Amino acid sequence: MAADSKTERSERAEVSAVPLYQQVMDDLKGEIARGVYPAGSRIPAEMELAKSYGVGRITVRRAIEELSRAGYLHRQQGRGTFVCAPKLKRKIVQKGDVQSFSEGCAANDMVAGARLVSRTVVAATHEDAAFFGVEPGCELIVVERVRTADGVPVMLENNAFVLADHPYLQTLADKDLADNSIFSLVAEHSGRAPLKSDPCTVEIALADAQAAPLLEVPVGEPLFYMEGYFTDADERPLLLGRQKIVGSRYVFDI
Numbered sequence: 001m002a003a004d005s006k007t008e009r010s011e012r013a014e015v016s017a018v019p020l021y022q023q024v025m026d027d028l029k030g031e032i033a034r035g036v037y038p039a040g041s042r043i044p045a046e047m048e049l050a051k052s053y054g055v056g057r058i059t060v061r062r063a064i065e066e067l068s069r070a071g072y073l074h075r076q077q078g079r080g081t082f083v084c085a086p087k088l089k090r091k092i093v094q095k096g097d098v099q100s101f102s103e104g105c106a107a108n109d110m111v112a113g114a115r116l117v118s119r120t121v122v123a124a125t126h127e128d129a130a131f132f133g134v135e136p137g138c139e140l141i142v143v144e145r146v147r148t149a150d151g152v153p154v155m156l157e158n159n160a161f162v163l164a165d166h167p168y169l170q171t172l173a174d175k176d177l178a179d180n181s182i183f184s185l186v187a188e189h190s191g192r193a194p195l196k197s198d199p200c201t202v203e204i205a206l207a208d209a210q211a212a213p214l215l216e217v218p219v220g221e222p223l224f225y226m227e228g229y230f231t232d233a234d235e236r237p238l239l240l241g242r243q244k245i246v247g248s249r250y251v252f253d254i
Contacts, residue, residue, distance in 0.1 A: 020055050024063035027053070032072060032083055042080045043073065071248030085152045085249065086110070101147050101155070102181035113148035116177045117156070117214065120144075121163060121170070131229055132162050132237045139163040141170055143177060146214050153215045155245040161238070166190060186238070194238050197228035211244050222247060 018026075028043070037043050046064070050057045064081055067073045075081050086108070105112035120142050129136040141163045147155045159182055161169060168189045176185070187193040205225035212219040224245040232238045 020059045021062040021066065024049070024053055024055060024060060025066055028063060028067060029072060037083045039083050039085045042082050045080065085150060100181045100183040101157070102184070105149050108149070110149040111151075112181070113151060113179050114177070114182075115146045115148070116174050117144040117146060118142075119170070119174075119177070122160075124162075128160065128240060131240060134162060141166065143169060143182060145177065145182075149249070152249060153246065154249045155243045156211050156214055158242045160240040160242075161186075192232045192236070192238055194230035195233045195235075197230045197241070200226065200228040202226045205244060207244070215244070215246055217246055224250065 028037075031037055043049070043064075044052070046057050046060045049060045053060065064073060064075075068075060068081070071084055073081050074084055099107075102112040121139050122142055124132065124134060124136055124138045124140050126136045128140065129138060132138070132140075139162075140160045142158055142160045144156070144158045146153050147157055163170065166186065166189070169185075172185075183194060203225050205223050207215060207217050207219055207221040207223050209219055211223070212221065215221075215223075217223075224243075224247050226241075226243045226245060228241045228243075229237070230239045230241060
């Protein structure tokens with residue numbers, strides 16, 4: 001933002017209903033969005049920003065703290081404040097227009113990635129069996145992967161399928177499950193694709209000792225935990241998805 005514009009904003013502060021720190025926040029968010037401060041770059045020091053905006057250092061500090069809480073900035077002790085990687089925006093309500101993670105990345109001009117963590121066969125619980133319309137104890141195959149956007153871990157996904165309906169998921173090479181959309185793989189091998197996820201729930205969970213290193217966050221970091229029940233065009237149960245999502249790297253479009 002031009003210096004004279006910042007000065008004018010400061011002069012209008014007394015008559016503006018918007019708090020000064022909010023005005024600084026909005027300006028910084030705009031400059032981040034325009035690439036003035038690209039992802040990974042360090043923003044100017046508090047004193048420098050305060051002088052540039054014509055406000056007090058406390059005002060700038062409040063703006064930076066709010067932007068850090070919102071996931072736009074992060075402080076590094078002794079090094080300064082840096083711009084976080086852009087957030088991935090993806091639809092959460094998906095009825096008739098399911099958007100895969102890969103499609104969500106493409107819509108945000110990001111490169112989607114996937115790293116296989118595990119592939120296991122488990123016995124269906126009563127709850128899972130009721131959704132799939134199978135007997136409890138029926139074999140399900142669960143594919144667990146870390147999904148990345150521009151190389152940054154965004155979510156740990158667990159997708160469960162009835163093994164008898166999707167035996168190829170057990171025989172595919174590990175490389176086939178890396179950096180691919182599992183929706184596309186399933187459609188390619190079975191001719192079925194998810195059409196809607198209903199119900200779909202989101203709650204808060206904490207990163208445990210298993211998820212934290214995979215997502216590159218501290219143990220105890222708040223995560224979104226999303227559970228979706230996906231059906232195909234014939235309203236047949238297709239997959240059960242459970243995802244742990246880094247909130248600071250993700251935006252839900254409701």
